[in-house]
Amino acid sequence: MAVSQLSCGECDTQVNARLPIPVFFKLPEELQHFVLTFLRCRGNIREVEKELGISYPTVCKRLDLVNELLGNAPPSNVNRHEILEQLERGEITAKQAAQLLKGR
Structure with missing residues (x-):
């Protein structure tokens, strides 16, 4: 999928x-929200924990997942069992799990 038209609402330029x-918009909405929160907190994991109400290990796992999905990290050392657990908990989608299991 690609964008085929951009238009300006002020001057009607098309x-x-x-x-x-952009690769950011290929992330699931919940991970986009996570990344924006991480940036707003200036990378302070403790602040991200507080703002999202999640644990430190969960913040780290989500960072790893974002990097994995964006292709910014070497293949994860997360084993198949952990990927399936993340899927079961709803932390990742089936498509993301399949990509991780394939090593992409």
Whole structure:
């Protein structure tokens, strides 16, 4: 999928071209929210914990998952069992689990 048109609501300018979707927007919405929270907290994991009401290990796992999905990290050392547990807990989607299990 790609963006094919951009338009300005103020001046009615339109650009028609095949534009790739930025990688950030390929993340599931909940991970986009996580990344924005992480940035707002300036990378302070303790602040992310407080704001999202999740544990330190969960913040770290989500960071690893974001890096994995963005292709910024070497293949994760998370084993298949942990990936399936994350899927079961609803922390990742079935598509994300499949990608992780395939090593992508």
